[in-house]
Amino acid sequence: DAGVIQSPRHEVTEMGQEVTLRCKPISGHNSLFWYRQTMMRGLELLIYFNNNVPIDDSGMPEDRFSAKMPNASFSTLKIQPSEPRDSAVYFCASSLDSQFNEKLFFGSGTQLSVL
């Protein structure tokens, strides 16, 4: 398997623009997670899905952020409008099941820079 695939690897945009990050989890995995990594705050869980249903979105910073998982093989994280403080590395991860200590498999991340 190719692992968790994220695109794009790098995104540079201007403040106010819409940004869409994409993730393809490992085939057969039932849970998908979106994390944000910054120097100041470290790794933060934004949202996670189980069987395509959002389970916990309490980490989503504000209404500008939204995430969808229309099917088992694809998820998006959208920021609209983007702001400079959104600059970070965004990771997608998947696991077989979120309930039973299954390990997370992370993608390589999307480096987002908002100017």
Place this chain on the structure above:
Amino acid sequence: GNSVTQMEGPVTLSEEAFLTINCTYTATGYPSLFWYVQYPGEGLQLLLKATKADDKGSNKGFEATYRKETTSFHLEKGSVQVSDSAVYFCALSDGYGGSQGNLIFGKGTKLSVKP
């Protein structure tokens, strides 16, 4: 609330030196504990885990013991290699059954090993 505290880096060692990266946690209940490793330009990978007190997780020469009395999960390796250079994250899951949907990460400790 639940939290993880790691020693701040960076940590610089010579090859074959002994490594300790301290990690302490605050949690209610009985969390599972994890160490993840992030190599340059990649996503995080699970290194080892322990699910109950006095368990020892081990992998690739790394070890960590779940110490409930000291609320610690220190990472150790007897002889580091240049290839161990990476950022190491301590984490805990506080969900029922060790759900990784509630995985809480420390800030990470960067390790550099010199030949």
